[in-house]
Amino acid sequence: MKAFQVGLCSIWLSGFALIALSLYVTQRLPSLNDRIKVSKLNLGDLGKPRITIFSATSPFNGSVGARQSLAIRSWLALSPQISVVLFSQHPSVVSFAGDFGSRVLVEPNIDFTFLGTPFFHSMIARSQSFMSDIFVLIDPETILLNDFISTLSYAYELDRDWLLVASSRNISHFPFYLDEAGKRWLRGDGKWMRTQELQEILCQSWQWNHCKGRMLMAWNSGDLPLHAGVLPPFLYGKGIHNNWVINEAMSSDFRFVFDSSWTISSFHLYDPEPWSSGVVGNSKVSGIEMRSWEYVGNSHIGALYGSLLYQEANYSSLVKLLKCDRKYIFFNPTENFVYPYGYQSSFRLWKERILHPWRKRRIMACIDGINSLEKIPDCFLKDHMKLSAPLEFSFSLESLLPFIADKNKTIVLAVVGYSYKDMLMSWVCRLRRLLITNFMICALDQETYQFCVLQGLPVFKDPLAPSNISFNDCHFGTKCFQRVTKVKSRMVLTILKLGYNVLLSDVDVYWFENPLPLLYTFGPAFLVAQSDEYKTTGPINLPRRLNSGFYFARCDDSTIAAMERVVKHAATSGLSEQPSFYDTLCGEGGSYRVGDNRCVEPETNLTVYFLDRDLFPNGAYLDLWRKKNVKSACVKKGCLVLHNNWISGRLKKLERQVLSGLWDYESGTRMCLQSWHNFKLTS
Numbered sequence: 001m002k003a004f005q006v007g008l009c010s011i012w013l014s015g016f017a018l019i020a021l022s023l024y025v026t027q028r029l030p031s032l033n034d035r036i037k038v039s040k041l042n043l044g045d046l047g048k049p050r051i052t053i054f055s056a057t058s059p060f061n062g063s064v065g066a067r068q069s070l071a072i073r074s075w076l077a078l079s080p081q082i083s084v085v086l087f088s089q090h091p092s093v094v095s096f097a098g099d100f101g102s103r104v105l106v107e108p109n110i111d112f113t114f115l116g117t118p119f120f121h122s123m124i125a126r127s128q129s130f131m132s133d134i135f136v137l138i139d140p141e142t143i144l145l146n147d148f149i150s151t152l153s154y155a156y157e158l159d160r161d162w163l164l165v166a167s168s169r170n171i172s173h174f175p176f177y178l179d180e181a182g183k184r185w186l187r188g189d190g191k192w193m194r195t196q197e198l199q200e201i202l203c204q205s206w207q208w209n210h211c212k213g214r215m216l217m218a219w220n221s222g223d224l225p226l227h228a229g230v231l232p233p234f235l236y237g238k239g240i241h242n243n244w245v246i247n248e249a250m251s252s253d254f255r256f257v258f259d260s261s262w263t264i265s266s267f268h269l270y271d272p273e274p275w276s277s278g279v280v281g282n283s284k285v286s287g288i289e290m291r292s293w294e295y296v297g298n299s300h301i302g303a304l305y306g307s308l309l310y311q312e313a314n315y316s317s318l319v320k321l322l323k324c325d326r327k328y329i330f331f332n333p334t335e336n337f338v339y340p341y342g343y344q345s346s347f348r349l350w351k352e353r354i355l356h357p358w359r360k361r362r363i364m365a366c367i368d369g370i371n372s373l374e375k376i377p378d379c380f381l382k383d384h385m386k387l388s389a390p391l392e393f394s395f396s397l398e399s400l401l402p403f404i405a406d407k408n409k410t411i412v413l414a415v416v417g418y419s420y421k422d423m424l425m426s427w428v429c430r431l432r433r434l435l436i437t438n439f440m441i442c443a444l445d446q447e448t449y450q451f452c453v454l455q456g457l458p459v460f461k462d463p464l465a466p467s468n469i470s471f472n473d474c475h476f477g478t479k480c481f482q483r484v485t486k487v488k489s490r491m492v493l494t495i496l497k498l499g500y501n502v503l504l505s506d507v508d509v510y511w512f513e514n515p516l517p518l519l520y521t522f523g524p525a526f527l528v529a530q531s532d533e534y535k536t537t538g539p540i541n542l543p544r545r546l547n548s549g550f551y552f553a554r555c556d557d558s559t560i561a562a563m564e565r566v567v568k569h570a571a572t573s574g575l576s577e578q579p580s581f582y583d584t585l586c587g588e589g590g591s592y593r594v595g596d597n598r599c600v601e602p603e604t605n606l607t608v609y610f611l612d613r614d615l616f617p618n619g620a621y622l623d624l625w626r627k628k629n630v631k632s633a634c635v636k637k638g639c640l641v642l643h644n645n646w647i648s649g650r651l652k653k654l655e656r657q658v659l660s661g662l663w664d665y666e667s668g669t670r671m672c673l674q675s676w677h678n679f680k681l682t683s
Contacts, residue, residue, distance in 0.1 A: 048081045049133035049156045051149075054126075056087040056118045056236050057140040060096045067141045067269060069096065070177065074143045076103060077182045085130070086140075087118050109674050113235065113456025114404070114437070117294060120234040120241045122671050124226075129676045131221075138216040138266075139237070142168045145265035146195050151321070152218060154328050155260075161222030162256040163249050165242070168214040169267040199265055214268055215242045219255070228252040232305040233454060233670045238294040240302040240385065248306045258330070259320045293393055297454050299385040391450050397460045401500055404440050404458050409555070410501040410516065412439040415462075415488045418447040419650055420507055422667045423657070427507040428457060429664035429672035434514050442491050455670070462487055486570045486577045488548065493563040496555045506549035508644040508653060510662045512631075515616070515640040516552075522609060525558040527551060527585070530643060531597075531610040534620035539596035541610045543589055546582045547618060550643060562606040614638060619646035630660040 053075050058064050075082055082103070086093055089108040097104040110122040127135050134152055138144075155164055175188050176198065184192050219226060227248035234241035249257045302308050320331045405411055412431070416424045424441070431439055441459040443449035452459035464487075492502045503516065522528050529551035531540040553559050562585060570580035585608045586592045586599035593599050599608040613621045614637050624642060627633040634642050642662070647653050657663055664673050 048079065049153065050131075051079065051082045051134045051136060051152060052085060052127070052130055052132035053082060053136040053138055054085045054087065054123060055138050055140040056123060057090075057093050059088075059090045060092040064141070065092070065096075071141050071143045071268070072096075072104070073178050073182045074145070075138075076100065077178060078144060078146060078149050083132075085127070087123055087126070089116070109676065111233075111432075111456075111672050113294075114458040115291070115456070117238070117456065118236045119456070119671070120236040121231040121669065122233075123236060124231055125669070125671060126674070126676060134218055134220055136216060136218040139168065139214040139268065141268045142214060142216060142266050143174075143268065145199065148264050148266065151260050151263045154321075155218070156220060158220075158256065160256055161224045161254065162220055162258065163226055163246075164218040164258060164260050165246055166216050166218075166260045166264040166266055168216065169265075170213065171267050171269060174267075174269055216264070216266060217242065217245065222255070224254040225252075226255065227306075228254065229306060230669055232301045234298050234301055235294050235456065238298045240298040244302050244306060244308055247308050247312055251307050251311065257318075259318045261320075263321050263323055263328070291394075292389070293391065293453060296389045296391055299389070300391055301454065302385060391453055393453060393459070395458075395460065397494070398498060400440060400458050400460060401495070401498060404438055405500055406438040406516075408501065408520065409499065410438060410503065411495055412436065412503045412505060412516075413442065413488075413492065413495065414439065414505055414507050415442040415444065415491060416448060416507050417444040418451065421448060421451050422665060423654060424448075424452075424507045425455065425667070425670075425672075426657070426663050426665040427505075427509070427511075428455075430511050432672060433664060434511060436511075436514055436516075442487070444487060462491060464490070486567075489563065489567050489570060489577045489581070492553060493560070493567050496553060496560050496563060499555055501552070501554045503552045504548075504550065505641075506643070506645075508657070509550050510642045510644065510657070511640070512634060512642070513640050518615070518640065519552040522552070524554055524556040525605060526607050526609055527553050527559055527562065528609045528611055529581075530616045530618060530641075531613055532618050532620075532645070533610075533613070534618065534646065536622065539593075540613060541586065541590065541593050541595075541597055541599060541608075543586070544579055544582050546578065546586065546608065546610070547643065547645070548576075548578045548581045549645065550616065550641065558604045558606045562601050562604040565601075565604070615640045616643075617641075618643045625656055625660065631662060 055072075057068050060068060072084060072086075075084060084100075084104045086097060086104065086106050087108075087110055088094075088106055089112060094106050097106045107126060110126050111119040113119070123137065127137065134156060136152075152164075155162060176185050176193070178184065179186055179192075185195070185198055187193055226245060228251075229248065231245070234244070246257060249255055317334045320333070322329050322331050401411065414424065414427065428439070431437075439458070441448075441452050441457050443452060443459050443461050446461070449459055449461050488504055492504050495502050503519065505511075519528055530547040530549070531545055532547040533540040533542060533545045553563065566577070566580050566584045569584045570577040573580050582590075585601045585606065587601075590599070592601055594607075597610045600606070601608070617624055617634070617637070617639055619625060619642075622637075624630060624633055624637075624639075625644070625647075630642075644653055644657050647656060665671075666673055
């Protein structure tokens with residue numbers, strides 16, 4: 001293998017480099033020369049294709065920030081036709097991008113986990129909403145050299161839709177940097193060095209791995225998708241996703257898939273701690289252990305979607321793009337044919353037409369290198385999938401709280417079972433759009449817990465949650481509903497005792513704005529809750545009109561003592577927790593009522609305040625859900641939230657909310673709906 005690498009580098013450096021132009025299921029091809037043709041370019045006024053490079057960066061701190069900065073500057077140095085889009089929500093990324101003007105954009109509006117890891121499927125969807133001739137997805141620390149442009153320019157001439165992949169070389173030392181203009185590579189002593197010299201140094205020690213290594217993908221803006229079916233919610237940089245896309249693209253046969261690992265000089269510095277190389281956008285999690293669940297989750301998703309678990313591509317048989325004697329050729333290992341640029345013939349006929357002995361020697365040296373490619377060890381992704389590992393966070397409720405709480409030590413809590421998972425995600429997506437991040441989920445069952453883990457949500461399990469929760473028959477008035485609601489008050493009390501305020505919100509409460517600034521205006525010894533009164537006039541604190549699906553409780557002695565009484569009362573009641581709230585805090589029959597909108601519990605001196613229904617309407621107030629334009633009607637009233645209650649049945653509730661337009665989640669793609677979903681932007 002060492003001898004092959006040295007020989008291959010000498011061919012590369014003298015202009016005859018072996019360059020693999022990507023992966024292809026050649027057994028599906030009738031004949032490669034029948035499938036690949038070269039057409040004249042129609043590149044418009046500029047004469048070159050527009051290339052948009054997408055990447056998800058870590059914060060620009062320390063050595064990671066330095067490596068990312070060098071890599072991105074290397075991309076921009078290649079061509080003025082290159083634009084860069086960085087997926088991040090971190091201020092340091094915005095600051096870095098500002099130095100490059102319009103050539104580097106920051107896109108925060110994709111899906112991230114609560115720890116800041118971006119979702120791969122959301123990155124791909126966002127990239128495809130831009131207007132570009134060629135799209136590139138690359139690791140943020142991967143450095144590119146000039147042959148990246150020549151390879152993409154050649155690929156752009158192909159007259160069919162294609163997907164190009166290239167593995168990045170792993171090097172241990174790189175003592176070079178770009179000059180201030182970002183145009184030339186310099187040695188440590190400040191002397192300029194040619195790209196050929198740089199490539200020669202890189203050839204002395206490099207390696208890559210199709211399964212574990214970093215990889216770039218590029219595709220043209222053709223009419224066909226990358227693959228059939230849905231791209232699942234992989235976490236970016238946590239394994240599986242690149243190879244999954246390649247496998248599905250080859251199986252679908254929509255695009256010509258090829259490997260350009262030998263024609264694109266891409267490399268990154270060896271990371272002695274690969275677990276730390278993932279994208280992390282939340283600085284508060286720096287001390288968390290190695291987050292193995294992210295890799296386990298990608299393995300589980302890779303097995304659930306597509307054909308990877310049943311039919312995996314053999315990487316040694318992939319079609320590769322090579323460069324011999326300054327000409328690009330495709331090498332098909334399965335057919336053992338080499339096809340030169342623009343010449344539709346087999347390798348044997350082509351070889352016989354070479355007249356000059358010196359050229360023949362060069363070509364044969366190149367072919368010897370090609371034959372050596374088959375000696376590179378193959379790998380199978382299934383061998384690296386962690387299907388037997390449990391899909392669980394390493395977090396307890398106590399360890400999650402300090403990461404999630406806001407500066408006021410407040411948590412927004414939702415308690416939910418699996419039948420409401422889509423409504424949960426719409427609720428989460430809405431909070432994310434409002435830039436609310438201090439929410440967490442209490443899962444009532446294992447299915448909900450694992451769903452939340454895969455969706456990157458801060459979730460914990462209630463060990464005392466009732467079993468046998470009905471999927472469709474757990475709405476208001478049912479025995480299931482009565483059991484489930486009692487979990488909510490018990491979990492709120494637990495969190496209060498741990499020193500955090502709690503805003504409990506059912507997932508069928510739609511948030512128009514963040515209500516917390518208003519709720520904070522109520523001081524200690526106040527519990528503020530939504531009123532369930534539907535009449536437009538009269539008191540709103542009448543018996544059994546306290547809605548326990550939306551209330552704010554502070555972690556003070558009076559509130560904790562009162563919540564203990566509520567939980568104790570509910571534990572012995574045959575009803576849901578909602579009557580226990582009212583009877584305990586407002587007295588049976590409303591004996592503790594004060595005025596039209598509050599109660600005062602005498603033993604704890606806790607004041608219960610019923611929220612203004614114009615700001616916090618329930619599902620029956622003013623028939624808002626029956627309005628032709630629910631959103632417009634609510635905004636006009638000044639609603640902060642709108643509860644989707646006073647309707648019987650999960651499916652009816654779901655239908656009403658989706659049809660009203662108060663819905664922020666696409667269950668088919670498992671993505672939050674974004675403003676860019678329906679149109680393309682010019683990069």
